[in-house]
Structure formats: C-alpha cells, structure tokens
Amino acid sequence: MRFSQLDNASIEEEIYDRNQEDPMNPEVLIQGYGRLNLKTLETKVERMFAELADMAKDGNWSNVEYNLNKGLVQSFIKAINTTYEQLEEIRKRGGKNSRGIEKR
Secondary structure, three states: OOHHHOOHHHOOOEEEEOOOOOOOOOEEEEOOOEEEEHHHHHHHHHHHHHHHHHHHHOOOHHHHHHHHHOOOHHHHHHHHHHHHHHHHHHHHHOOHHHOOOOOO
C-alpha cells in the first residue's frame, strides 16, 4: 500500500511496500518516524532493549522509564506486530501475493 493511497487520518504502522525478493521483510511505515524494513526494525528493537538493560545496570531508571513509556520502543513493537498480522492476512487470502509468506 502506498502512502498516497492512505487517508491521512488513518495513518498508523502498516506495510508500505512489499519486498518481492523477501516477502517476509516488507517496508513498514511508522507514523512520526518514517519507513524501515521489518528485519531492520526488529534489529533496532533488539538494540533498544540491550541499551535499556545497560541503563538499568547503571541505575539510570528515569531514562529506562522514559524510553519505555515515551520513546520509540512501543511504536516499533506495535509496528512489528501489526506488520506480522497484515502479512498473515495476505497469506490467508491466498493468490500470488501470498507466495513466500510463512505461517506464524
């Protein structure tokens, strides 16, 4: 789905463009952030949690709280889950667009 096809009031995290070579790694639109491939987004969240763990070890709990509640972590996790749900819907519909999408 292209950005121009979206209603501005309903823009949230969703698949922006399919990856023909790797259907399980589409480009994801994240409101207020931009576009990332799904695998890149997952790697980014992994790094964020590692940084949060380091902050917790250092006793910097105010930064941990800020990043969990107001940072990008929640938006990124929501985008990952929404993308996998959308991929599953595409797979269930069948047809040529569902090729290469793995069942979760």
